[in-house]
Amino acid sequence: MKYEKIVVKTELPGPISKKIIGIDEKFVSHSYTRDYGMVAKRGEGAFVEDPDGNVFLDFSAGIAVCSTGHCHPEIVEVIRKQSQELIHMSGTDFYYETQVMLAEKISKIVPIENSSSDNPVMSFFGNSGAEAIEAVIKIARSHTHRSRMLAFIGAFHGRTMGALSLNGSKIRHHEHFHPLVPGVVHAPYAYCKRCPYGAHYPGCKLECFDFIKKTLMTKIISPEDISCVIMEAVQGEGGYVVPPVEFVKAMRDLTREHGILLAIDEVQSGMGRTGKMFAIEHFGVKPDIMAIAKGIASGLPLSITCASREVMNWKPGAHASTFGGNPVACAAANKTIELLENGILENVNATGAYLKSKLEAMQNKYEFIGDVRGLGLMLAIEIVDNKKDFNPDAELRDRILHAAFAKGLIILGCGPNSVRFAPPLIVTKVHIDMVCEVLESVFEGLKK
Numbered sequence: 437m438k439y440e441k442i443v444v445k446t447e448l449p450g451p452i453s454k455k456i457i458g459i460d461e462k463f464v465s466h467s468y469t470r471d472y473g474m475v476a477k478r479g480e481g482a483f484v485e486d487p488d489g490n491v492f493l494d495f496s497a498g499i500a501v502c503s504t505g506h507c508h509p510e511i512v513e514v515i516r517k518q519s520q521e522l523i524h525m526s527g528t529d530f531y532y533e534t535q536v537m538l539a540e541k542i543s544k545i546v547p548i549e550n551s552s553s554d555n556p557v558m559s560f561f562g563n564s565g566a567e568a569i570e571a572v573i574k575i576a577r578s579h580t581h582r583s584r585m586l587a588f589i590g591a592f593h594g595r596t597m598g599a600l601s602l603n604g605s606k607i608r609h610h611e612h613f614h615p616l617v618p619g620v621v622h623a624p625y626a627y628c629k630r631c632p633y634g635a636h637y638p639g640c641k642l643e644c645f646d647f648i649k650k651t652l653m654t655k656i657i658s659p660e661d662i663s664c665v666i667m668e669a670v671q672g673e674g675g676y677v678v679p680p681v682e683f684v685k686a687m688r689d690l691t692r693e694h695g696i697l698l699a700i701d702e703v704q705s706g707m708g709r710t711g712k713m714f715a716i717e718h719f720g721v722k723p724d725i726m727a728i729a730k731g732i733a734s735g736l737p738l739s740i741t742c743a744s745r746e747v748m749n750w751k752p753g754a755h756a757s758t759f760g761g762n763p764v765a766c767a768a769a770n771k772t773i774e775l776l777e778n779g780i781l782e783n784v785n786a787t788g789a790y791l792k793s794k795l796e797a798m799q800n801k802y803e804f805i806g807d808v809r810g811l812g813l814m815l816a817i818e819i820v821d822n823k824k825d826f827n828p829d830a831e832l833r834d835r836i837l838h839a840a841f842a843k844g845l846i847i848l849g850c851g852p853n854s855v856r857f858a859p860p861l862i863v864t865k866v867h868i869d870m871v872c873e874v875l876e877s878v879f880e881g882l883k884k
């Protein structure tokens with residue numbers, strides 16, 4: 437079956453979908469946050485079909501995971517081949533080639549400070565973004581013998597207790613779960629559109645950085661106690677916020693000066709999503725530790741935490757995961773990287789620029805689009821009451837998500853009041869034209 441366009445032929449959700457949602461409601465954890473009733477049955481490229489035969493254009497990619505598109509034939513083939521040969525062995529106790537090959541490849545593509553052939557980039561394998569962050573915390577503590585961490589407001593790093601301790605995006609993530617890992621301090625992120633210091637970028641004095649250096653690190657937390665500063669190169673759940681290059685560079689210099697490790701969470705922004713293999717490459721900075729997950733294996737569960745051999749100097753037994761770096765997931769990751777390097781990255785730059793220009797044109801037309809931002813195919817629009825007052829309008833954002841779904845477009849929110857566009861990285865300009873057509877009709881409908 438080749439999908440080419442959106443087809444909505446039942447009310448949404450359709451009758452079969454409704455039945456599935458009914459069973460889910462009874463038996464599946466209510467902690468999940470489903471914005472609308474999308475039940476996925478089959479996916480191909482940028483499209484997903486539901487059990488009622490409705491075909492949706494997917495600009496969420498399973499939350500930025502299906503990097504090469506749904507069920508890319510070459511990914512399906514390596515999964516098939518690998519699963520006929522070896523499904524599991526556990527890299528914690530044994531060796532297998534797909535994992536070793538992946539680690540070698542990662543050492544070539546991940547930018548890590550002071551890495552060289554004598555101090556190569558090493559990989560620790562897990563299954564999820566949160567697991568990658570747990571490894572970041574343990575590597576940072578074990579290398580520096582310091583316990584504290586600095587994270588950012590607006591950040592999202594996962595839901596396990598360590599990763600959760602670093603989050604700063606939604607109170608629901610924290611509520612009733614304390615005590616968390618102690619010693620974390622959160623600083624405001626460099627969110628220029630809503631600068632907490634009332635400054636305007638460009639032209640500001642980088643007050644966000646000054647606050648960390650001159651206030652936090654002199655009054656609240658000693659830099660001598662900080663094992664790592666952890667930040668997303670582009671904040672994901674926080675609203676697809678891109679910080680200024682100067683801020684990221686200044687954080688790199690400050691961490692280096694105090695022997696603090698700089699950890700970059702590329703779980704959402706990595707694997708080509710921003711038009712470079714890793715978002716941090718846009719900033720000309722190399723971190724000491726990097727966390728990767730989501731798009732790495734085109735949909736199979738896999739995460740990697742990387743650091744140089746010198747930094748990842750923990751001892752055998754210090755950390756491991758039974759399933760982490762499973763042979764099938766590693767095979768899919770090797771193929772994903774090959775596909776990204778052979779055309780998909782270029783596609784991200786071309787189609788990302790095209791989508792951004794179309795969203796900017798809509799911003800000129802609609803009073804409630806306060807901002808268009810992002811890099812590559814990690815783009816968002818921020819929904820406000822009007823451009824002058826610039827008050828967040830979360831309710832309107834939610835109405836947009838629902839109305840888009842009703843017209844066969846899958847998009848998700850991010851931050852309190854933004855809509856994110858995180859499509860599979862294989863989307864074409866034709867898909868983008870379809871999305872914009874749906875958006876225009878949704879936006880026109882809001883006026884009524």
Ligand SMILES: Cc1ncc(COP(=O)(O)O)c(C=O)c1O
Pocket residue numbers: 499563564565566567569592593594595668672673701702703704705729730
């Ligand atoms: C930047 C970032 N880090 C970590 C995570 C956690 O990943 P996972 O849900 O796979 O644990 C996410 C998930 O959205 C993320 O966006």
